[in-house]
Amino acid sequence: MRTSVFGISIKYEEWNGQDSLPLYISASYDFRIACIGNKRCIVLTPTAELATLPSLKKQIKKIQELDKLPVVFDLVTISNYRRKSFLDNNISFITDKQVFLPFIGTLLMEEIEDQKPPNKFVYSTQQLFLFYMYSKKKRLYTSDAGKELPYTAMTLSRAVKQIKATGLFFVAKDGVNQFIESKYSRYELFERAKIYLSSPVREVGYIDKTQVTEDMVFAGETALAEKTMLNPNRVKTYAISEKDYDKALLAKELIDPDEDVKLELWAYKPKQFSKDKNADDLSLILSFKDTHDERIHQAIDELQERRLQGQ
Template identity: 60%
Template sequence: MIDHIFGLSIRYEPWDKKSILPLYIVSNYQFYTAYIENIRCIVIIPTEELPTLPSLKKQIQKIRVIDDVSVVLYSKTISFYRRKSLLENHIPFMTDKQVFLPFIGTLLVDEKETEKMKDKFVYSTQLLFLAYMYNHEKKVYVSDLSKYLPFSAMTLSRAVKQLEMTDLFLVYKVGVNKVIESKYSYKELFERIQRYLLTPVRHVGYMDQPLVTDHMILAGESALSEMSMLNPSRIKIYAVYEKDFDKTQLIDELIDPDVQVKVEIWAYDPQLFTHTNIADTLSIILSLKVNKDERIEKIIEDILKPL
């Protein structure tokens, strides 16, 4: 246990009333009387797994019937989701790095406790995010998303961790299954997560129209024109996964828009989240992030409105 909380001293004594409690409570905790800056409370330390929230609330109530002071749960660490539940239910708790003591009006958190995202996503995390968005459910099992994603369990685990580091999601377990849940609506989530997202486009070039393959689907302004009232560009734009295409077929120069097509080589398969001849909407938007054309910006705004 900790004996100082950011300058507040804590003194512990054995709690002498635990024999009055039901045996199932006594056997699940260690009990101490604690004085935090001369304010008396009871600290309970689980000897096994942390109880469910409903059980914890009932057990705290039984303790308070015997000794009507605040009851503080102590655990070396707690998950983000459990911490959120404790805060929402005003249940005092202490960990080695965090303290919530509403009876003295104190919420203290070690700022180094949670590592925050500072850089862009890796592409596996971006694909996990896109899979979440296209699932159209607020709470999604990671195992369900993994069915659509072409990477290993280890890569998936790292992607989940990177999503969690944005602090835009709750990540927790239901039984043995891990769940991802956004803290925001789809539209607000997409706006907030923009800083971490990458354009899928790795390379751009041109080639003759007869060389277009089944691996290529419409992208960029050509895709937008299919989805909106935007006039189609004179040259068609296609996207293709870098592993499905030999980029040596491309040239850097547009010579004849009536004969050539523009090809965007993507870091991931543009057909992953679509069943049509058009790349998925969110990836198209990300591919156009650097485009400053006001017409395109307005169309993207309109597309995002229903999210």
């Protein structure tokens, strides 16, 4: 709850008019009386997505039929388009960086909407992105991601900022709960995000097949052949997190194709998003980012089409 706005103190009181409002209005906001300096107003904090401008104007009219006080929207952020429509229609709002309160004068401070896009996601951001892709939810709350991903709240907060900077997602709050929501279908999102995504493979070598453990999953051409029409390679490929394996134990060259397997060390656990004995589809696709083999590209296109088309 804000206690001041650009140096002007704010004190709050309860507003009891919401019970007299239609449910579609009363359920969409938290209502409070706010004293900003020596001016009183009704502050509306959205608990759901904001309605269209014509609907908002009707809602304001309904509220002011009960109480003649000015109505102010308390927002996390505001888009350039929404801000212009509010200014043009004399609708008051407050964000962390912008204020429009015509009943006590106007204060405006530019909010940087478009941060510089990142060159590449760090791997914690990439995992948050993949978690969103696999969640199959239009809106993903970061608190849900925090329960599944091995990162602190601070690391996830940085990941959300990096995701927001791409312009591919809406980032906002539902009450106190932050969420991300893609602007695109899953297929188009993945295509647009590829410039920010990296191969999870950090190191590659060979081990004796007797050294394969339960923490390893099929990866590379072995996993791709399981999921597509690609002919499997004679030497099987596995993957494991680089944190779970000493890379000094990797042989740099293949000695015996009948006794050795290829092992990829990944930046994150290849089982993180996997539902079976293979690495997950999207990480598998990313693991071939540097290949120029036409057979691989055809198999990748087949896998991506099947996994994401229509989502």
